[in-house]
Structure formats: structure tokens, C-alpha cells
Amino acid sequence: MAGGSFLLLLAIGVPIAFALLLLALVIIALGGNFVLLQSYPQQLFGGLENYGLLALPLFILLGEFxxxxxxxxxxxxxxxxxxxxxxGGLAYVNLMANMLMASILGSTVAQITIMSRLAVPEMEKAGYPRDVSVAITAAGGMLAPIIPPSMMFIIFGVIAQIPIGDLFIAGIVPGLFLFAAFIGVIAxxxxxxxxxxxxxxxxxxxLRSAVDALPAALIPAVIIGTILGGIATPTEAAAIASLMAAAIGLGIYRELKLSDIWPAFTRSAASSxxxxxxxAAAQVFSWVITFENVPAQVAAALQAMTSSPIVFLLLLNLLLIFLGMVxxxxxxxxxxxxVFLPVATQVYGIDVFQFGVIVCLNLTAGLLTPPVGTGLFTAALMGEVRAERLARLILPFFLAVLLVIVALILFPVLSLGLVEAMG
Known part of the structure; x- marks a missing residue:
């Protein structure tokens, strides 16, 4: 009943945040626990009382600058x-630039938009097929949510209530592993x-290009270095990087104008x-389903199917692939x-950081899969390539992502080793 109500709300065009809030009310009504209505507004506002969320608008502002x-x-x-x-040098350059951009932006769609303007014209001018150039650029966007900083990691960390800085560290090795896999696909x-x-x-x-780019390269170095070194939290690193980007754009490259500052703030505020x-809506939904014992019911159903953590993760990834498509x-x-994090950690003993990296990487691939595929259609629009053609060209990169996910499932050290090494 509740699931049907949610699908109906989405089908008639209700925004997903409002659909989640209404679904929480439906679950309360079905369970008869109307006492929850007294705390409903408090839970809605309380969902934003998290220091880690401050990093989100700051990283968006960094991308604008x-x-x-x-x-x-x-x-x-x-x-x-x-x-x-x-x-194939420009193809590797495209991917390398995507990795550098991923360490700043953390947003797939923003990264695809920027790199489509920068890389595709240069590759086409050098003799690369336009559709292949767009496909490589779009695939490079999948590095954004796995190489820190990452908007998806921030949101996962807030919902899971874990240190976002540690989650960033957990994404470094898988991000490099994914980069290496994409190098193989490009070859x-x-x-x-x-x-x-x-x-x-x-x-x-x-040498001139390297010197000119040095101030720009300092930004990802400062973000990752301050977080890894324990000097700054992700929020503080985002604030420092935003100030650096503004100072570099205004004072060194002089391409950022004072008149651009306020529009950047307003766009960042709207996106944030x-x-x-x-x-906030998700926190209310999470609170209600926890009270109604939904995770325990899901855990019991899954335990009846399998007792293996690996099989559980494989089944979960099939569900994530489907969700990513729609x-x-x-x-x-x-x-x-x-729903699934308590099951993964408490029933199957899966580490929360391993779970987070796998979930975020899987759902990132969904950005480039039809029928929804926001990243796919953004790349097709920016590159002036038919979306169905682009989807076929991206398939080898999608398969590379699946191989990396399987490796992360079988070898937890890939996502946990660096976190444990750094204490």
C-alpha cells in the first residue's frame, strides 16, 4: 500500500521530496501511530541540524567560482x-582532466557540462570521432562522486551519521582503481x-602550461591534503577552497569578475x-520507517534468502542498477x-564505509543509463549526439564500473585499507 502510494505520487509528477513527506504520513496512518505527528515538524527541521551539511553549499559555490x-x-x-x-593522447588527457576536476567539483552533471565545453571541441579538432569524444567525457564524469570531495558522499555520510572525512578517504583508492579501469577502456x-x-x-x-595551471592545481591539493592531514574538516576544506578559487579567478587569472560573485552565490543557494x-524529507522518512521497524522486516526477508554478505551485496547491486535507471x-x-544500511552493518557485518562507496559508485553509473540518465542526456545535449548512440558507446565504461564494484565487494581492503591505515 505504502509503496503503491509512493509510485502513484511520482507518476502524477509530485516532486520526490514532497512524495517522501506524504509517504511518511501514509505509513503513520497505516500503522496507527498518530503520536508521531507531534514530532513530525521537529524531525523535518532537525534533519538539517548537521555540521557536515555545510560542506554541500560550499562545494557547490566552489564549482561556480x-x-x-x-x-x-x-x-x-x-x-x-x-x-x-x-x-590517443587527448582521450587520456580528457580522462586525467576529469579526475582533476572530480577532486574539486564532486558533481557528475556539473563536471560533464564543463568538460563537454573544454574537451570535446579540442578532440574533434584533432580528428577524434565526435560521438566517441562525448562518450569519453561523459564516462569521465563517473569519477566525480567517487573521488573526494563528493556530493553523494556528503549526503550518504549525513544520513548514515558517519564522519564524512573518513568516507572521503575511503573513496580515494576505489577512485584511482576506477580511473585505471577507464584507462584500459580508452586503450x-x-x-x-x-x-x-x-x-x-x-x-x-x-613548462609554461604547468606554471600557468599551478594555482588551479593547488585547489584539489589543498582539499585532499587538509582532509587527509587532519588539518581541516571537509566543511572547512570546502570553505578554504572556495576562497582560493575566488582569489585565483579574480587576482591571478582575472577571468572571474566582481559582478560574477553575487550570481554565483544565488545559483549556489538555489541548488543547495x-x-x-x-x-530533510529523507530524515523524516528514515525516522518513520525506523519507528515502524521496516529495516528489521527487510533484514528478516533477506536472511531467509541468504546468509552470505557477498550474495547480499550482489543482490543489493542489482536493485541499485534498476533504481539508477529510473x-x-x-x-x-x-x-x-x-532501509538497507542497518541490515548491511548489523546483520551481515559489512563495514559502513565499504557499503557507502559501493552504493555511491553504483548509483553514479545510473546517471548514464536510460531512461532517466541525467548525465547521459546532459552529455548528449552538450555534445550534440543522439542519446541512444551515446548510451551504446558508454557501455564499455559501464562494464568497467561493474567490474570495479565486484572487486570492492570481494576485496573490502580497497575501500577500508586507507581509512584503517590512517587510524
């Missing part, structure tokens, strides 16, 4: 200077499509408000985590 300040273009040039003359595509060789760059030009309201990652996290 970076986009307007010419930082993305310098990171692309830095990647080109570092790589050198190799077959295969290069042989299949005959990618051109990158022209050699004179040493002085290489949408996500934060969704998180909804965006943030609503999916909000629906999945309150």
Missing part, C-alpha cells in the same frame, strides 16, 4: 602538458577507432536549497540507506 574563473581550462592544459605524445577504444597521436609539445610550452530540502542518485540514496 571554478567554472567562471578559468580554472577548468588550466587543468585541461596541465593534463596535456603532463601526458606527452602518445597514441581498447583507441585501437578500435584509430585514435590519432598527440603532437609533441616543446619543453618550454609544457533543493538538495537540503530533499535531505531515478537520480540522491533520491535513490535517500530511499536505500535508511
Amino acid at each position: 571554478m567554472n567562471s574563473g578559468g580554472i577548468g581550462r588550466r587543468l585541461m592544459a596541465l593534463a596535456l602538458a603532463l601526458l606527452g605524445p602518445v597514441k 581498447w577504444l583507441g585501437r578500435r577507432h584509430g585514435f590519432p597521436r598527440t603532437e609533441p609539445m616543446p619543453f618550454r610550452a609544457r 536549497a533543493l538538495v537540503l530540502f530533499l535531505i 531515478t537520480d542518485p540522491i533520491p535513490a540514496i535517500i530511499l536505500i540507506v535508511p
Whole structure:
């Protein structure tokens, strides 16, 4: 009944945040626990009383400053200077620049939008097929929610009530592993499509590009370095990085104007408000289903099916793949985590950081899968390529993501080793 009500609300176009709030009321009514209505407004506002959530608007603001300040273009040039003359060089440069951008933006759609403007025209000019160039750019966007900082990690950490900084650390090795897997896919595509060789760059030009990009490269270094070193929390690192991006854009590159500052704040506020309201609704939903003992019921049903943590994670990933095809990652996290996290940690003994990395990576792939696929349609629109054609070209990258997910399931040390090493 409750599930049917939720699907009906979504079918008639009710925004998912309001659908979650109404679903919580339906569950209260079905359970007859009307006393919960007294705490309903308090739970709604209380869902935002979390220090970690301050990082969300700050990272969004960082992306705005970076986009307007010419930082993305310098990171692309830095990647080109570092790589050198190799077959399919611009494809690797695209992926390397995506990794550098992922360590700043943490948003797949924002990253795809920026990189489509920067990388696709250059690749097409160098002789790469346009549709393949767009596919590589879109696939590189899947690095954003797994390499810290990550909007999805922030939201997962808030809902799961775990340290977001530790979750960022847990994503570093899987992110590098995914980057290596994508390198392999690009090498295969290069042989299949005959990618051109990158022209050699004179040493002085290489050095000039590196020096010019140094201020831009300091931003991801400061974010990751301060978090890993215990100098700053993710929220503080986001604030420092935002100030750095503004200062670099205004004072060094001079592409960010004073007149751009206020519009950047307003766009960040609008984007943050949408996500934060969704998180508040999720906290109410989580509170209600916990009170109604839904996680325990799900745990009992799953235990009747399997006692193996590996089988549980494989079954969960099948569900996540389906959810990723029909909804965006943030609503999916909000629906999945309150129900399945207690089952994973308390019944199957799965570490919360391993669970978080696997869930976020799986749902990221959903951004590039039809029929919803926000990232897929963003890339198709920005690159002027048919979405169905792009979906076929992205398939090898999607398979690489699945292989990485299986590796994370079988070898927990990939997501837990660095966290444990750093205490």
C-alpha cells in the first residue's frame, strides 16, 4: 500500500521530496501511530541540524567560482602538458582532466557540462570521432562522486551519521582503481577507432602550461591534503577552497569578475536549497520507517534468502542498477540507506564505509543509463549526439564500473585499507 502510494505520487509528477513527506504520513496512518505527528515538524527541521551539511553549499559555490574563473581550462592544459605524445593522447588527457576536476567539483552533471565545453571541441579538432569524444567525457564524469570531495558522499555520510572525512578517504583508492579501469577502456577504444597521436609539445610550452595551471592545481591539493592531514574538516576544506578559487579567478587569472560573485552565490543557494530540502524529507522518512521497524522486516526477508554478505551485496547491486535507471542518485540514496544500511552493518557485518562507496559508485553509473540518465542526456545535449548512440558507446565504461564494484565487494581492503591505515 505504502509503496503503491509512493509510485502513484511520482507518476502524477509530485516532486520526490514532497512524495517522501506524504509517504511518511501514509505509513503513520497505516500503522496507527498518530503520536508521531507531534514530532513530525521537529524531525523535518532537525534533519538539517548537521555540521557536515555545510560542506554541500560550499562545494557547490566552489564549482561556480571554478567554472567562471578559468580554472577548468588550466587543468585541461596541465593534463596535456603532463601526458606527452602518445597514441590517443587527448582521450587520456580528457580522462586525467576529469579526475582533476572530480577532486574539486564532486558533481557528475556539473563536471560533464564543463568538460563537454573544454574537451570535446579540442578532440574533434584533432580528428577524434565526435560521438566517441562525448562518450569519453561523459564516462569521465563517473569519477566525480567517487573521488573526494563528493556530493553523494556528503549526503550518504549525513544520513548514515558517519564522519564524512573518513568516507572521503575511503573513496580515494576505489577512485584511482576506477580511473585505471577507464584507462584500459580508452586503450581498447583507441585501437578500435584509430585514435590519432598527440603532437609533441616543446619543453618550454609544457613548462609554461604547468606554471600557468599551478594555482588551479593547488585547489584539489589543498582539499585532499587538509582532509587527509587532519588539518581541516571537509566543511572547512570546502570553505578554504572556495576562497582560493575566488582569489585565483579574480587576482591571478582575472577571468572571474566582481559582478560574477553575487550570481554565483544565488545559483549556489538555489541548488543547495533543493538538495537540503530533499535531505530533510529523507530524515523524516528514515525516522518513520525506523519507528515502524521496516529495516528489521527487510533484514528478516533477506536472511531467509541468504546468509552470505557477498550474495547480499550482489543482490543489493542489482536493485541499485534498476533504481539508477529510473531515478537520480540522491533520491535513490535517500530511499536505500535508511532501509538497507542497518541490515548491511548489523546483520551481515559489512563495514559502513565499504557499503557507502559501493552504493555511491553504483548509483553514479545510473546517471548514464536510460531512461532517466541525467548525465547521459546532459552529455548528449552538450555534445550534440543522439542519446541512444551515446548510451551504446558508454557501455564499455559501464562494464568497467561493474567490474570495479565486484572487486570492492570481494576485496573490502580497497575501500577500508586507507581509512584503517590512517587510524
